[in-house]
Amino acid sequence: MILRLKLLSLMFLVLSTSGMAYSKPGDLPQDEFERRREIFISELRELNACAIIHSAPEQMRNHDVEYPYRQDSDFFYLTGWSPKHAILVLTPKSGSHDTIEAIFFAPERDIKREVWTGPEKIFTDAMLLPGIDLAFSYDDFFDHLGKLVKGYERLVVSYGNDSQFEEACIRSLAKSYERPPITQEATSLLKAHRMIKSDWEIQALEHAIKITGESLEAAFKKIPTLNFEYEVQAEIEYGFKKRGAQRLGFPSIVGAGKNSCYLHYTGSQGALTPGDIILMDVGAEWDYYSADISRSVPTSGKFSAEQALIYQLVLDAQSAAIATVKPGASFRKPHHTAVQVLTEGLVKLGLLSGEPEELIKEKKYRKFFMHGTSHWLGLDVHDAGGRYDASGTPYILKAGMVLTVEPGIYISQADDVDPKWWNIGIRIEDDVLVTEKGHRVLSASIPKTIAQIEAVMQP
Ligand code: GLY
Ligand code: MN
Numbered sequence: 001m002i003l004r005l006k007l008l009s010l011m012f013l014v015l016s017t018s019g020m021a022y023s024k025p026g027d028l029p030q031d032e033f034e035r036r037r038e039i040f041i042s043e044l045r046e047l048n049a050c051a052i053i054h055s056a057p058e059q060m061r062n063h064d065v066e067y068p069y070r071q072d073s074d075f076f077y078l079t080g081w082s083p084k085h086a087i088l089v090l091t092p093k094s095g096s097h098d099t100i101e102a103i104f105f106a107p108e109r110d111i112k113r114e115v116w117t118g119p120e121k122i123f124t125d126a127m128l129l130p131g132i133d134l135a136f137s138y139d140d141f142f143d144h145l146g147k148l149v150k151g152y153e154r155l156v157v158s159y160g161n162d163s164q165f166e167e168a169c170i171r172s173l174a175k176s177y178e179r180p181p182i183t184q185e186a187t188s189l190l191k192a193h194r195m196i197k198s199d200w201e202i203q204a205l206e207h208a209i210k211i212t213g214e215s216l217e218a219a220f221k222k223i224p225t226l227n228f229e230y231e232v233q234a235e236i237e238y239g240f241k242k243r244g245a246q247r248l249g250f251p252s253i254v255g256a257g258k259n260s261c262y263l264h265y266t267g268s269q270g271a272l273t274p275g276d277i278i279l280m281d282v283g284a285e286w287d288y289y290s291a292d293i294s295r296s297v298p299t300s301g302k303f304s305a306e307q308a309l310i311y312q313l314v315l316d317a318q319s320a321a322i323a324t325v326k327p328g329a330s331f332r333k334p335h336h337t338a339v340q341v342l343t344e345g346l347v348k349l350g351l352l353s354g355e356p357e358e359l360i361k362e363k364k365y366r367k368f369f370m371h372g373t374s375h376w377l378g379l380d381v382h383d384a385g386g387r388y389d390a391s392g393t394p395y396i397l398k399a400g401m402v403l404t405v406e407p408g409i410y411i412s413q414a415d416d417v418d419p420k421w422w423n424i425g426i427r428i429e430d431d432v433l434v435t436e437k438g439h440r441v442l443s444a445s446i447p448k449t450i451a452q453i454e455a456v457m458q459p
Contacts, residue, residue: 028287032200033080034131036193037090040078041101043189045092049154052145052169053078053186055086057162070247072160073379074190076288079129081106083121085138089148100133103148108137142168146176155179158186191384195376196400201289202433205377205402206442208245208286209431212293213446215239216280220447220456223278224301229254230268232278240284249283249290250381256299260425261412263371274300277307279425283381290381292404293443294429301457303450306420310409311450313345314426317407321373325405325432325439331387331395335373338407342369346409351417368411374403377431401434402442 044051056072071082079088086106093099104126114120126135136144149155155173159166173179197205219235226232233254240248255265256272260279272278276299283291296311298304303311320341321334343365346352351368352359359365376383383402389395397403406429411421430443447456 028080029200030080030130032198033078033129037078037088037102037131039193040190041090041092044090044156045094047154047156048152049156049184050092050149050152050180051088051090051156051158051186052149053088053090053158054160054162054165055081055084056160057164058084068247071288072158073194073288073384074158074187075160077190077194077379079104081121081126081129083107086126087138087141089144091148091152102132103134103136103144104129104132105136105138105141108139142172145169145172146178149173149176149180150178152180154182154184156184156186156189158190187384191386194378194384195395196398197378197402197433198400201378202400202402202442204287204289205291205431205433208249208284208289208291209293209443209446211240211243211245211284211286212282212291213443214243215284216282216293216295217447217456219280220295220297220453223272223297223299224457224459227272228268229256229259229270229272229278232256232272232280233268236280236282243284245284245286246288247285249285249292253279253281253294255279255425258412258423260296261410261423262425263408263410272299275304277424277426279427281427281429288379290377290379291443292377292381292406292429292431293446294406294408294427295446295448295453296426296428297453297457301459302454307424307426308450309349310411310421310424311426311428313342313349314407314409314428315449316345317341318405318428318430321405321407322430322432322439322441325397325403325434327397327399327434327436327438329397331374331397331403333397334403334405338373338405339365339369342407342409351411351421367415368409369407370410371408373407374405377402377404397434399434399436403432403434404429405432406430 053075055075058069059067061067069084089103091101106123106126109122123135123137126132215236218239219232222235233252253265255262256270256278257276259265259270260277277296278299279296281294317338321338324333324337339360343356343359347356352364376385387394406427408427410425413422430441433440433442447453
């Protein structure tokens, strides 16, 4: 089955607006996705390449039970399409305007399945995506594949981590004599686009961060009355759901006492003992964009003397690191700055001994600060890009990039220090947009100083 509806798509584009982006979740500005495809198509044209981008697979959890489905981020980036079993094929042409360059494959209507699932999006809905030239049934993909990729020098592909589709695709292409001689991962090209956020992406991130901040603050108030980590986690995640977040950006990390010292603690059964720190590293996802915020607060509502010293040191390191975020700075600058401040502070507190410069050279700070300070943030909580560009040098920050700044200190019982420091795990994480002139902390309104946290937690 085939449908061609350029005119209809055009009408849709005229009628739809991206203005009221956040009246409800899932209100996606389709023209944004069309623009992304157009930019990617131009890049493919330069490479004499076509592209196949596949949706994420559905994953079985156990018998008859699937994991909740989430679309692959690259696929979503180019389509805004959430349902499974979908393929975007881009076939750049030069010359005439009346060309077929964006082809969508999605399921046909299955009335028997809809008895279980309710109405589902099908390939005729894909025609309404502006800029989609043709729509076919997903089941017909391999009948078209040979023709679609014929004559290109390069095939740019993202299988969406669907190994079954990948194998079928490779098998099918192997039979074709005219397949492109070069194959390249789409992710390596798309990351350059995904690293610079549009105004709409920044709005989506801000909304995810707002939900996360409000939910955290509501949980802070309740923590002194709660007894277990899972209760704190429930308060935060209830706040996300109540505020319309579609899902978590990543599994919540909520650890109290000794559990605050496990960087990605996965439990939730620990007790909240008055006098402990509880570390929360959480993020709501809104329209596929994830927040990533860490706050560490005293379970009783008041920091002990030792906790306050460590907290203030991490906060000073974070403030100094955030201050370095601006266009032209290295992606590694916030980390190096945080390491410098933390190491000097740890020496002052007697937790490390020696010359800070020497301790940094020998990476002795890693005893208490054993992770990086930043990662990109966007559709994925650890968003596309990595630390280094193609030449192996750290990325240079540019306006539109969004990164986390999240130094920490973790002192566990295994550490050979005065026991008064034990079980203090502090991480403070904010989400920072690089602007033309410097930066903007997107999560600036979430309580962070000792005074702010203690004020919020007062009964
Ligand atoms: N939010 C978890 C992390 O950044 O690794
Ligand atoms: Mn993070």
